[in-house]
Amino acid sequence: MQKISFLDQIAKNKRNSIFLTIFVVAFVAAIVYLIIRLLFPGLALIFLALALAIMISHAYISYNYGDRIILKAVHAKPADPVQHAYLINTVEGLSIAAGVPTPKVYVMEDDEINAFTCGKDPKHASITVTTGALKNLNRTELEGVVGHEMSHIANYDVRFMTLVAVLVGLIAILSYMLLRSYRFVREEEREKGIGLLIVVGFLLAIFAPIASRLVQAMISRRREYLADAGGAQLTRYPEGLASALEKIKNINQGKMKVSESISHLFISDPAHTALDDIFATHPPLTKRIEILRAM
């Protein structure tokens, strides 16, 4: 039974990745079209074609190089085979247990305990661990954390989450641009029946970032529970991850300097923001620990 639900998850993640990409490409093209309609009404169609072309190449780049963009953004460095032998061995061991190719291993400089994974599929995935995690976690705890990430990789969460990170960031930027563009519209044009467009534009600009955050929160909370369970199944020792999460709860300050658009990738929320109270991207740690301990 376990295997079947796992296959279901893979299929679902692949399907969701396609839907997300089509949705974002269409959505952004529509926003660009609106902006151009406001500024240069005559050129709208040409720009629409141009926007579509750019968005499709953007989606292509996101799909193939999204992981590199993310790794660069957090200044992750490849793990050193001597200094981080212990981490590399753990990742290799769990990739054997999960039956997936060994992902690349990165380390990022940060005192907080955290880890994330990104990439387009298990063959091109990577796992990044903070120096804080290496310093504070013992072997079974690190295995628990890596097991959680390995389970994201094995069930293709990694593809969907990487795409969300790279594509959703773009929506926020474009919505902001649309909001600003209103100022450049000439007085007489505002009255020429484009009032409706402006209203739509405004609504989009205000609600798009909130909606994208909501999507981010919705997709990631359930996934975290599933990855906790999957990780425990790989290590056959739920207490390892439970104890790691306990340390995260006690040691982390929630002050990592990473962009909002990638916060859902991490095993525990890297930075606590005001939006978290409404749309938390992660389930509460106490709840996760409780579930793991009950396994």
Place this chain on the structure above:
Amino acid sequence: METIWWIALAIVGIIVLIVLICIYYINRIRVLSNRIDNAWAQIDVQLKKRADLVPNLVETVRGYMKHEQKAIDMVTKARERMLSAGDKKEKIAAGAGLAAALKTIFALAENYPNLKASDNFRMLQEELDGIESKVAYARQFYNDSVLSYNNLITTIPGRWFAGGRAQHPYFEIAEAERAPVKVSF
């Protein structure tokens, strides 16, 4: 006239369905059997890596542990047995023997602070610890693969397509590996 065509169509449909089901099960058995082979290859790689580290370890340890020639010989012999092992069963037994011999060396090393402090030794210990857990994980994956395969060929309808294939044996932990290490001081 019309009804005859419908009946013919239904028969053809049923035949196609049966053929598809046959193909599915025959392929499924093949895929799961290949997965077991692949899982075994993973174990084999780790066992070989461990054997390859032994000469290096012996070289490092020899200078410090002058009075432990017996334990060192034991490891060297266990390695030779490992390398000459032929089938799965022999390899599993030899692997367990080597693991036990290595455990003795590391237990004895506790008495040699200089050895324990040496970088080379620490690296080797980390490497061997890593291999130890990889062997355990590879065994877990192997046994999971064997379980799916055995389930498929022993339950209906999978067993109709198995053609009397035997169940795969699990990779059991050898007695030697379960027993605590005996060290005499």
